[in-house]
Amino acid sequence: MTLEQLHKELSYVNALRANRLKYAKIILDDLNLLPKLITVMFMTDDKVSCKAAWVFEYVCSEYLYCIVPYLEVFTKNIHKVHFDSAVRPVAKVCEFLAKANYSKEPNPIKSMLLPKHKEYIIETCFDWMITNQKIAVKAYCMNTLYLFGKDNKWIHQELAQILEQDYTGQSAGYKARAKHILKKIKAK
Structure with a gap:
C-alpha cells in the first residue's frame, strides 16, 4: 500500500472503537505500513492526521515495541x-x-x-x-x-x-x- 493509498484508507476511519481497531489490525498485520502511518499522523494540518493518530494509539496499545525503530x-x-x-x-x-x-x-x-x-x-x-x-x-x-x-x-x-x-x-x-x-x- 502506498502512502497515498493509506492516506485515502485512513480517511474512512471513524470514532467507533471497532473501526479504529480494524485499521490498527491492518497496520499490525503489515508493520511495513507503520512508517507511512506515522508520516500521515505528522501531516498536522491535514484532518486525516487525527485519524492516523487514533489508529497509531491502538497500534501502540496492542504492540508498543513496534514504535522502537521510530x-x-x-x-x-x-x-x-x-x-x-x-x-x-x-x-x-x-x-x-x-x-x-x-x-x-x-x-x-x-x-x-x-x-x-x-x-x-x-x-x-x-x-x-x-x-x-x-x-x-x-x-x-x-x-x-x-x-x-x-x-x-x-x-x-x-x-x-x-x-x-x-x-x-x-x-x-x-x-x-x-x-x-x-x-x-x-x-x-
Whole structure:
C-alpha cells in the first residue's frame, strides 16, 4: 500500500472503537505500513492526521515495541501535533512509553528510549500542561511527567508548581488527577 493509498484508507476511519481497531489490525498485520502511518499522523494540518493518530494509539496499545525503530521521528515531531483529536492519542502514546520505561519487566523501551527522546516528550508534555488542552491530554501528561520525574527531581518540582497554580480553575477531573499526582510527589 502506498502512502497515498493509506492516506485515502485512513480517511474512512471513524470514532467507533471497532473501526479504529480494524485499521490498527491492518497496520499490525503489515508493520511495513507503520512508517507511512506515522508520516500521515505528522501531516498536522491535514484532518486525516487525527485519524492516523487514533489508529497509531491502538497500534501502540496492542504492540508498543513496534514504535522502537521510530522513536526519533515520533519524539522529535510530537510538538507539531495541534488538533485536539490528535493530541490526545499522541499524549497517550507518550504515557505508554513512560510506563514501559519504568516497568519492572524488561523490555526494549528501557534501552531504546534515549535521553533526547525523553527530553522531547518532557518538553512537549510541559507545553501541553500550560496550554489550553483537554483534561485527557493533561491527565496523560501528568502521569508521563510524574514517571520521568522519578529520575529528574526538577520535573516533579515544575509539575507540582503547575498543578498547584492551575488547580482552582480546572474541572473536577483535572482536580482529582492533580490531587493524586501531588500526593505521589509529596510522598517521595
